Amino acid sequence: MPHDDHDHPHALLPPEPALRVKALETILTRKGLIDPAALDEIIDTYQNKIGPKNGARVVAKAWSDPEFKKALLEDATQVVADLGFYGRQGEHMVVVENTTDQHNMVVCTLCSCYPWPLLGIPPGWYKSDAYRARAVREPRKVLAEFGVELPTKTSVRVWDSTAEIRYLVLPMRPDGTEGMSEDGLATLVTRDSMIGTGLARVPA
Amino acid sequence: MTRVHDMGGRFGDGPVVPEAEDSPVFAEDWHGRALAVTLAAGFLGQWNIDKSRHTRERLSPKDYARFSYYEKWISGLADLLVDNGVLCPEDLIGDEYDSSHPLSSRVLQAQAVPGALAKGGPADRPSDVPAQFEIGQAVQTLHPAANRLVDGGHTRLPIYAAGAKGRILRLHGTHVLPDSNAHGLGEAPEPLYAVAFPASELWADPEHPRDEVVLDLWQSYLEPA
Numbered sequence: 065m066p067h068d069d070h071d072h073p074h075a076l077l078p079p080e081p082a083l084r085v086k087a088l089e090t091i092l093t094r095k096g097l098i099d100p101a102a103l104d105e106i107i108d109t110y111q112n113k114i115g116p117k118n119g120a121r122v123v124a125k126a127w128s129d130p131e132f133k134k135a136l137l138e139d140a141t142q143v144v145a146d147l148g149f150y151g152r153q154g155e156h157m158v159v160v161e162n163t164t165d166q167h168n169m170v171v172c173t174l175c176s177c178y179p180w181p182l183l184g185i186p187p188g189w190y191k192s193d194a195y196r197a198r199a200v201r202e203p204r205k206v207l208a209e210f211g212v213e214l215p216t217k218t219s220v221r222v223w224d225s226t227a228e229i230r231y232l233v234l235p236m237r238p239d240g241t242e243g244m245s246e247d248g249l250a251t252l253v254t255r256d257s258m259i260g261t262g263l264a265r266v267p268a
Numbered sequence: 269m270t271r272v273h274d275m276g277g278r279f280g281d282g283p284v285v286p287e288a289e290d291s292p293v294f295a296e297d298w299h300g301r302a303l304a305v306t307l308a309a310g311f312l313g314q315w316n317i318d319k320s321r322h323t324r325e326r327l328s329p330k331d332y333a334r335f336s337y338y339e340k341w342i343s344g345l346a347d348l349l350v351d352n353g354v355l356c357p358e359d360l361i362g363d364e365y366d367s368s369h370p371l372s373s374r375v376l377q378a379q380a381v382p383g384a385l386a387k388g389g390p391a392d393r394p395s396d397v398p399a400q401f402e403i404g405q406a407v408q409t410l411h412p413a414a415n416r417l418v419d420g421g422h423t424r425l426p427i428y429a430a431g432a433k434g435r436i437l438r439l440h441g442t443h444v445l446p447d448s449n450a451h452g453l454g455e456a457p458e459p460l461y462a463v464a465f466p467a468s469e470l471w472a473d474p475e476h477p478r479d480e481v482v483l484d485l486w487q488s489y490l491e492p493a
Binding site: 072073074076077081082084085086087088089091092095096097098099101102103104105106107109110111115116150151152153154155156158171173174175176181184185187188189191192193194195196197198200201202203204205206209210216219220221222223224225226227228229254255256261 | 273274275276277278279280281282283284285286287289291293294295296297298300301302303304305307308309312317321324327328331333336337338339342343344345346347349350351354355357359360361362368369371372375376377378380381382385386387388389390391392424425426428429438440443444446460462464470471475476478479480481482483484485486
């Protein structure tokens with residue numbers, strides 16, 4: 065049975081959040097249950113090594129290579145793992161393609177599920193109550209807050225990540241990018257375009 | 269029948285505030301620390317992802333609403349550590365320090381971090397539960413949305429989708445059932461589907477006649493429509 069008593073153990077920690085984290089880190093370190101150097105390593109990984117650049121590489125390759133794109137849409141987990149992108153919060157990947165007929169957008173209404181190996185740690189707005197509450201009910205109003213307006217002929221499909229499947233949006237390739245290299249294309253792919261709250265950048 | 273985290277469709281939260289693409293990954297130093305302590309403690313192997321989600325969901329509605337994202341994490345972690353017997357309440361108030369904790373041999377070392385994060389923890393498992401639905405088949409979700417094994421327990425069927433009619437879009441294979449796994453009742457893997465619902469099936473005032481919401485739902489959440 066889930067116990068719903070109101071004297072949760074966390075109430076014993078200091079009220080100020082930074083001190084609460086510090087207290088828990090100190091207790092666990094003194095008991096030999098965490099290694100502070102491992103914490104530094106985890107922070108460095110998500111601050112500097114794993115982020116939206118990974119996803120942008122996948123998108124740019126899909127724009128450039130029709131065979132790769134076909135395979136990506138069929139079995140993204142294997143295809144992105146072959147590029148070296150696999151791991152925590154990305155064990156089961158599905159890539160969904162935007163077209164002129166359908167725009168895809170991703171949310172997790174119950175918590176904040178997000179494809180970490182391809183996009184890193186989610187931005188604050190993705191984890192906000194406002195996004196979690198509204199993306200499923202009024203995606204077009206939410207898109208407008210990101211400056212995105214879709215034509216009436218485009219339907220919106222919102223993916224609520226309720227399981228361990230992690231979704232990445234394959235944005236439409238912008239016009240005027242013919243002949244661009246994969247590296248050049250990757251610079252046009254924004255984090256928001258891979259969540260579906262943005263579109264890829266148009267080259268200057 | 270629900271908890272405060274189940275907020276899909278809720279009114280009243282105001283605008284979404286976008287952030288610059290290059291905004292810092294961790295807005296405050298302690299945010300990164302909270303994430304890292306939580307992940308590192310998870311590697312002690314004393315709980316699973318479903319149990320940790322359920323612990324955050326069991327924060328009182330008052331705390332859930334007032335806590336920032338990483339405060340929920342760190343508070344959930346304190347609760348997990350005590351609920352699972354890793355720490356006792358006296359430890360949290362700093363009265364007890366013990367340098368020879370029985371789990372200390374499992375500590376995640378710095379050099380093991382890249383491998384541990386890269387390894388992940390897949391949720392698909394072999395299952396002898398056969399797939400009952402085909403792609404394109406009409407289905408209806410259970411109503412009310414609730415854990416059927418444990419009263420007030422964890423479930424991944426949001427309340428906004430309870431009793432809704434949709435169609436099977438894809439079969440993801442067989443996955444661990446959170447409703448069971450969150451409560452130590454076993455992984456109970458079963459078929460998991462992506463199910464598409466017309467917006468008009470979920471909302472009184474849908475924005476567009478062809479808009480849809482897709483949810484990943486376990487077979488036991490579904491009935492033939």
